[in-house]
Amino acid sequence: MKPQDLQRYAKIVSDVIEATQTNGEDLNADYETLRKAIDSDQVSDLSSDQLTKIKAHFQSGTDKHNDNVNQLQQAPVPVKVLGKHKMLVRAYEDYAAACQAMTDSIDPAKQVVAVDAFNQAEKDQEAHIAKVSDVTTRIMGLLA
Numbered sequence: 001m002k003p004q005d006l007q008r009y010a011k012i013v014s015d016v017i018e019a020t021q022t023n024g025e026d027l028n029a030d031y032e033t034l035r036k037a038i039d040s041d042q043v044s045d046l047s048s049d050q051l052t053k054i055k056a057h058f059q060s061g062t063d064k065h066n067d068n069v070n071q072l073q074q075a076p077v078p079v080k081v082l083g084k085h086k087m088l089v090r091a092y093e094d095y096a097a098a099c100q101a102m103t104d105s106i107d108p109a110k111q112v113v114a115v116d117a118f119n120q121a122e123k124d125q126e127a128h129i130a131k132v133s134d135v136t137t138r139i140m141g142l143l144a
Helices: 003-039 048-074 079-104 115-143
Strands: none
Touching: 003 048, 003 079, 003 115, 048 079, 079 115
């Protein structure tokens, strides 16, 4: 594989990680609102309208994560990182699924959050994003 192909692949992976961080920062205020309401047992104090907006924002963020999965799946992968790349795609797919689970835990119509599902999704996101980070670090090391 040509050096420019390695650079192109590295840029795609780097762009996906950067987009993930930006997306997380964008969603953080809504996440903190929910986390605080859950921790203080005050989810019912959030209006249906607030929950609808948060859920829509979370869904938009999850859609961006799914776009990132597609970018990773379509990336031209150097042979020497093929196995690690498959691990990265799988970890990112799992991360996006955990984000969807968190989004799905919000029910604006009933003005509730399925707390157990929300908490599990949070733990799953942390585990999967740690795996994404670990595998990305290894891939970048192989490309150097």
